[in-house]
Amino acid sequence: MTASETGSAAWPGRLLANGPSVSVIVATAIVVADMIGVGVFTSLGFQVKDIPSGFSILLLWTVGGLVALCGVFSYGELGAMFPRSSGEYNFLSRAYHPAFGFLAGWVSATVGFAAPVALAAMAFGEYGKSVFPEGSPLALAIGVVWLVSIVQLTGVKHSSSFQLISTILKVVLIVAFLAAGFAIGxxxxxxxxxxxGDFAHIVSAPFAIGLVFVMYSFSGWNAATYITGEMHDARQNLPRALLAGTLIVMVLYVALNAVFLHTAPIDRLAGQLDVASISGSYIFGDIGGRVVAVMICVGLVSSISAMMWIGPRVMMTMGEDIPALTIFARRSQRGAPGYAILFQLAVANLLLFTRSFEAVLDFIQFALLFCSFFTVLGVIKLRIMQPDLPRPYRAWGYPVTPLVFLLVTGFMMYYLLTERPLQSFLGMLMMTSGLLIYAIFHKRAESGSAA
Structure with a gap:
């Protein structure tokens, strides 16, 4: 396989030493695990404050799922065309230029996954106090990140088993909560x-703003694209994993919000962050808060596992292309990119100790949306500029589905620019720093070749 077939045109790519070993079921589990964090358990209170309508709320979450599916169709086409791990780093390199890919990879490999890992771990620590009253939230957070990282270091086989089991347990607990809510609530x-009055709610500004935060809860639908190179028959199975995982989460999200509204008075939920705990107290009584805490903690373990798996694959793939980062491309005999995993672990721990992960998350949001926007736009660009490229999977509903995704993502970027201009500017600075580092690495590579 040539360099142009595996990735960046600037540096030679190389095959993974251990070959593909991740099944479509495990890839689907990664999508589900990465998507379901704490967002769906905390968002409803702020939505019903301005949209006190059951139908409108469920429609809001349904629309969010449909927009995520529009992104899935485009990413599925690109992933089948260019089956290599690392997500946007790979796609933007191929659709535009390796410098653009490096920009996305730089954000993802440094803090793009480490910050969400730290946030999820800190949430695990906070909810874990209900299960382990004597435990320090920070100690619990650091402990769960280290535990998951150790599993990742043992290799792809053990990572797959851990991911599948933890995700199945997560889904089973959520389904049990749903069943209890409808049966005994x-x-x-x-x-x-x-x-x-629903039409007035649907066309209102709160509905549009609510969609922004619903889309954050749906982020992670592209998770399997970061491990494409480790998947069996990725050209066929990647689109299937993205689609199946997103559909599962969409159904669970709509059902969870329905249960929250079905079991708890709307005036008790309005403006509250812990809507899942409020609903749990109405379903299970005094132990409801602990039941919900256990469910969320188990779910967060699978989320952290997914991000500790897929995040290092960006740095690994960049190491395959860029001589200065070669150390991160090294894999153990069991397929684990050890140095890349340890690097993400170190950054996540640093963010936890300094309590700076929330600030980092604020300023990388714009950068992540920017990269997703141009990735989907790349599907349209390649259809026009290179119509004869082999496309094992073609985006369903093209060009409507990519345009829907671009419209909503563009609105989210506009919202961030107007509501959080400083954070968005910092995100732009980080992307710019990525371009400067790319230029330095590229110059070194050229100097080495000339020598």
């Missing part, structure tokens, strides 16, 4: 059928 006077 006291029904509230709320209707999920369309009502006379």
């Amino acid at each position: 006291t029904a509230q006077p709320i209707s999920f059928a369309p009502q006379a």
Whole structure:
């Protein structure tokens, strides 16, 4: 396989030493695990404050899922065309230029995954106090990150088993919570059928702003693209994993919000962050908070595992292309990119100790949206500029589905620029620093070749 077939045109890529070993089921589990964090358990209170309508809330989450699916179709086409790990680093390099790919890879490999890992770990520590009252949230957070990292270092086989088991347990607990809510929860006077005033809610500014935060809860639908090179028959299985994982999460998200509204009075939920705990107290009584805490903690373990798996693959792939980063491309006999995993572990621990992960998350949001926007735009560009490229999978609904995704993502970027201009500017600075580092690495590579 030539360099042009495996990735960046600037540096030679190389085959993974251990070959593909991840099944479509495990890849689907990674998508589900990466998507379901704490967002769905905390967002509803702020949505019902301005949209006190059961139908409108469920439609909001359904629309969010449909927009995520629009992204899935485009990423599926690119992943089948260019089956290599690392997500946007690979796609933007191929659709535009290796410098653009490096920009995305730089954000992802440094803090793009480490910051969400730290946030999820800190949430695990906070919820874990209900299960381990004597435990320090920071100690629990650091402990879970180290535990998951050790599993990742043991190799792809053990990572696959751990990911699949933890994700299945996560889904089983959520389904059990849903069943209990509908079976033993006291029904509230709320209707999920369309009502006379719903149209006004749907076309309102709160609905549009609510969609921004719903889309954050759906982020992670592209998770399997970061391990494409480790998948069996990625050209066929990657689109399937992305689609199946996103559909599963979409159904769970709509059902969870329905249960929250079905079991707890809307005036108790409005403006509250811990809507899942409030709902749990109405379903299970005094132990409801602990039940929800256990469910969220188990879910967060699988989320951290997914991000500690896929994040280092960006640095690994960059190491395959860039001589200065070669150390991160080294893999153990069991397929684990050890140095890349340890690097992400170190950054996540640093963010936890300095409590700076929330600030980092604020300023990388714009950069992540920017990269996703241009990745999907790349599908349109390649269809026009290189129509004869082999496309084992073609985006369903093209060009409508990519345009829908671009419209919503563009609105989210506009929202961040107007509501969080400083954080967005810092995100732009980080991307710019990536371009400067790329130029330095590229110059060194050229000097080495000339010598």
